[in-house]
Structure formats: C-alpha cells, structure tokens
Amino acid sequence: MKDKVVLFKKIPNQQQQLLSEYFNLVCFDKVDGNNMDAFIHEIKDADGLIGAGVKLTPEILDNALQLKAISTISVGFDHFDLDYLNKRNIALTNTPDVLTNTTADTIFTLIMCAARRTTELNNMVTSGQWTNNLKDQYFGVDVHGKTLGILGMGRIGYAVAKRAHHGFDMNINYYNRSVNKQAEHDFNAEKMALDELLTTSDFICSILPANEHTDLLIGQRELDLIKPSAIFINGGRGNVVDEQALAIALKNRAIRAAGLDVYQVEPLPTSSLLMSLDNVTLFPHIGSATAETRLAMICSAIDSLKAACSGDLTQNCVNAENITQ
Secondary structure (H helix, E strand, O other), X not given: OOOEEEEOOOOOHHHHHHHHHHOEEEEOOOOOOOOHHHHHHHHOOOOEEEEOOOOOOHHHHOOOOOOOEEEEOOOOOOOOOHHHHHHHOOEEEOOOOOOHHXXXXXXXXXXXXXXXXXHHHHHHHHOOOOOOOOOHHHOOOOOOOOEEEEEOOOHHXXXXXXXXXXXXXXXXXXXXXXXXXXXXXXXXXXXXXXXXHHHHOOEEEEOOOOOOXXXXXXXXXXXXXXXXXXXXXXXXXHHHEOHHHHHHHHHOOOOOEEEXXXXXXXXXXXXXXXXXXXXXXXXXXXXXXXXXXXXXXXXXXHHHHHHHHOOOOOOOEXXXXXXXX
C-alpha cells in the first residue's frame, strides 16, 4: 500500500504525476486561511508532506498523527521547529545543492546593480530624464579589484567568492563559524572577525542563515563600522539585518548603497523607508527563481521524500542524526 503524501504547493503536472506514481497523493495548489481546515483534515493520516511557502507550526502538525517525513522545496528550513520535529521523530529534508549557482548569480547581480546604479539609471531613461551626457553625480563605482567581505562562507558564499575572485579579481574576506580551507586555497580568502571585515571591505555580502546567532547581527553599531564608500548586499535571510537601521544609514549616505533580495517582512511593506531611497536595489526574493533551478528543486525534494519515507535519511535530511528508525 502506498504512503499517503499531501502536496501543499502547486508544481508542474509532470512532477505531480511522478509523485502520484510513488504515493497516494492529495494536492493543494496552496494552503492559506481559506482552506486550512481541509489541509488539516488531510494531514491527519498522511505519512509525508511536500511543498513550500507554508509555515507548518507544531499546532498544525499536531494533527498529523502518523507523519514520517516533510520535504521542503527550499534550502532554508528556519520556518520549521526542529526540536518539535525531533521529538516527533519526523524527518525534514531540503534542497541545498541545486540552487547554489543560481542564487550566487542573483547575489552577484545585486552587487553589479548596486555598484553601477542600474535601477536608478534605468528609471532615469524610462521616465525621459536622460537628456544629455551623464554627469559625474550619477557615476557608479568599479567592482573589479575591490575587496569583497562575505558573511557566511558555505556553498553559496563559496560560489559568490569564485565569481568575484576569478571573474573580477576581487580580494576575498569572510566571516564564518569555521575555517573554509577550500576558499582559502582557491581564492586566498582571509577569515576575519566581523568588525574587521566590516571596516575593511568595499562590498559586504550577507549569505547567513536565520538562527538565534544571526538574528539582527547587523545593526546600527555594525553599520557604523562600514566605510561610507562601501556597498551592503543581503542575499541570505532578512532577519540578519536591522532593516530600519540600514534604511537610515542609506538615507544619510553613511554607506554608499545596498542591494537586497530578502527582508524582515515579505513582501516588503509599501510603508518601508527603503521604498523611497534611490541608492538601494530591491529584488522580490528571486534568489533561486529560474525555471531550471525551481524544477531541479522540485525533483530533488521528490527524491528526498521518497528516500525518507522508505527510511533512507541520507538524502538532504537536515535532522537525520536525531531520527530513530
């Protein structure tokens, strides 16, 4: 008899059909307040869940009495209560590898856009304000040959450093809990304390995960350490940065510019001070948003769910060491 799996995010028909071949599948295109009761009803006897974009709280999962595994179609899993899942012996899998290069591309795009003021200048052209040769007050800054400080030298941090060092001759500093010997060997990267990295880097790029150690890591004190000529990029998690403090620093030109793909509240509220600034580039959380990568993430999540439901916790299971079989 097939395990019952509840899909809680719309995916392409071909992949949905693949899931239905492996499992007794129940599908929700999305889950919100309008259909939460129906979703809770279906998970009561579910063996597995797969999807993204829904915060599955302990209160919701308390209804899933025979749940064995959850597969999130994302690399981040900070919206899950791991302690709760461990106590319930529920395996959680994610998709860490397939989006590395796509997300690094997005982050480096932010670096380039912020440095060359592409959003501001595009708006100048499309609004008809480009009427003569560009004055020096609209000039950007070079990226090549500068120093890039990376907060979080994991897979994505390494991929960003690779683009920066080999493509743009950038010097690489990094802040990380552990030494990344590969980055140090390949890019001559230097591990630094946070304050030293902030004071010495021309571009500062946060790719840190969300946890109790990174929450509001970059606040007013840290922003005051950054050079006025420097550019700040956040492509990791929105909670790492005090957004209001960053907006004030940008408004006061205490730092040159910023590029953001993640925010403390998403979608970014229209009331945010960031909306009124011309020295910040804002992306709508598009880190992995290409057709190829999103499809690869779905396929990876399906494979991981199949493995976890069958008792194999070797495929992208983030809490494998805490699950007893």
